[in-house]
Amino acid sequence: MPLGGVIFIVIFIALFGAFLLWVATKTGGKPIYHPIKYEPYECGIPALDKKDTKVSVKYYLTAILFILFDIEIIFMYPWSVSFREFIAAGNGGLVFFAMVEFIAIFVFGLFWLVKARALEWD
Structure with missing residues (x-):
């Protein structure tokens, strides 16, 4: 049905x-x-060809990095809310180390970005 x-x-x-x-x-x-x-x-306004209106790639890189780390926080919130239920079910250690691994990957990525100078604007 x-x-x-x-x-x-x-x-x-x-x-x-x-x-x-x-x-x-x-x-x-x-x-x-x-x-x-x-x-x-x-828009009704005649287009003017300007050669100096290119936007730097660093703006896009910063936006993508913001979204990436924002999604990390979005994944961490439900984990932190339901962590006590995992402890009560006996899976607290496994879930905790899974989140530590998740955070470690993002911290490694942040250090890699700093080392690659992806966050510098000069």
Whole structure:
């Protein structure tokens, strides 16, 4: 019986999506062509070619590193909340050393970043 429910939902979503597309084509009106609309960014302002607007790769590297270490904290929070339950179940030592290994990998990565000077802006 659960497979029938999944098939029903898939068919319903497909029909409802087709219906919404049909309504959008009937009520949307005729598109207006304007050459500026097809310029980059579609903001209505004519594009100016500037050669000095390149963004340094270090901004992207810093953003990626922030996301990486932020995800580390996201993984540590549920572990710390449920750690007492693991101790009560007798798995406290195993779970603790798994988290120590996880943190050690990230600390090694942080030391590697400092050694490779990936965090320096000069």
